[in-house]
Amino acid sequence: MQLYTTSFQAMGCPCELRLFAGSAAVAQDAAAACISEARRFEQKYSRYLDTSVTSLINRSAGVSATPIDPETFSLLQYADVCYEQSQGLFDITSGVLRKVWNKDRQTLPGQAELNEITRLVGWDKVRLSESEFFLPQRGMEIDFGGVVKEYAADAIAMRVRSSGISAALVSLGGDIVTFGAQLAGAAWPVGIVHPTRKSSVIATIYLKDMALATSGGYARYFDLQGKRYSHLINPNTGWPVDSLLSVSVSTEQAVVAGSISSIALLYDRQEALEWLENCGCAYFAIDQDLSCYGNLGG
């Protein structure tokens, strides 16, 4: 067995494959299948591509329902469970709030502007069936942030597993799935990037048959009129959340780890730590003062 590594770009982020395979041919085949699977997810769900299902749904908002396939239906259903579990905080229709809160903003928005935009947010307003999805108001949008990239990492890892690879690490922009052991039974070490200092590692986490997803992290915030704001916005108030800086969660599936960590960042600091504890999973959290919490890493 030998380690083969491949890097590529997909879904707007750097991706990496580390495969333990008996031969380069096996590794190359598996890598090619993984890359095409990552591209498939990107083509299908990227909100930056006009032809994606996401864009089609968003363009049809307030006009007509969009036919959906079983995969999209199951992802939307998963998003529905996330909405329920987070009491409405994790809402895939909240992406429109970025139109108000972004790096280009010079002044704080007024309440009228926020009221206008929060009108377009609300998972409870959508209509979902096995064959169709409908956003009832013009201007409403969905995006699969916190779900699709993580799920793609899971799907790719499953694909690698079935192609005769005994151990692998799949990383899609820091959402990581591992299976098997490298080097004599050893776990896969994964570095967590310091939330304010790029290319500096704040903790190392060891994964074996586990996935890891990180929300927040380096440069996922912006400064406005002397105050630092998270890029995550409470869909109910329309205001950025004053929360943890970064949360990494390890569970068996990256998609679960991704939603737990995304939801954690939508709560305020204390509630977030309670949520993580209640989930009963391994986590590593960093707050605004750079204090670290959780049972992962070291």
Next chain:
Amino acid sequence: MALTSAALALPAFSASVPDQVEIGIKTTAYRESDQNPESVLVGSVQRYDININQFYLITPIGRDWGLALDLSHESMSGASPWGTVSVVGANTQLVMSGATIEEARNELSVGVTRYFDTASLGLSLTRSEENDYNATAMAVNGEWDFNNRQSTLAVGLSYSTDSIEPSDALSFGRTLKQARRNASFSLAWTQVLNRASVLQSGFSVTQHNGYLSDPYKLRDIRPRQRLETAINFRYRRFMQRSDSSLHLDYRYYHDDFGIGSHTLRSAWYQNLTDQFQLIPSVRYYSQNQADFYVGGDDYGLAETVFQSSDYRLSGFGAVTFGLQGRFSQRDWSVSVNFERYLSAAGYALNASRAEHPGLLRFSLLSFGFDFRL
């Protein structure tokens, strides 16, 4: 948890992992160098030739179970030392058997492993048969991962019963039937040190009870109990830049026959192309002699006094040079392995004055073929 069960409804997780069945065959030719004629008083100068054929199969059963099957057949021919004679004014001389020994050994081993989230538990049964030696062994192995899987604890227990029925016992006045029981316990801790290196530290203890002498030797009387302990360290370092890895192993062994030994092995796994891997290795071994080792068999001693002139109980050192090449393709790989083993009293750390004339030199060439279904 609601999120987990919702996630498991996603299509990627409902697809089951297909079974990967792995099958391999290996054939090995082991050749001991001829005995120097000057050291042989009686018998053949030719020593053992062994041909070994092995087959293995590993297959998952469902998601949580694995099955491993191993079969091996060995055919041996040649001669082995029966004893030694001290000759006044000359080196000790060997009494060898005639070059007539033809033997075969068959072994079957079946193992099942149950995999859990952070642990595995395995059970295996092994049966080995020769015309004069049968052994049945059972082993249980467990492995647990700790510290976010940075550490692995492995525990093993095994027990075997052997029965010995020397051939031609009546004509040569050998013992007719004897038995031996062996129990062993091992403990190993594997620790990830950093991104590229792993260290395993282990301890093992083995107790043998019963007939431990060599029934073919003319005068070989050993204790009926032997307690062996060993500690070992295995270090693996992966080097991304040169696409290679270094394996360093050390073992210290001690038993209550009075033998202590050191084994140091180093191997370098180098990838030369995507398909071809070369593994040179060198191993050094040194042991001191057993308390009751005698250079020449002493027929003057009572039969209750322990004595053995077996070269394996003498003080000696040994060096093994190995070179393995492996060529891998999509679903199969071929490997060729060559080893040359040289032993001498002078190679030992505390070189003993009297070298056993029967110390081995052998060459080993093996050819393996593995494929996946």
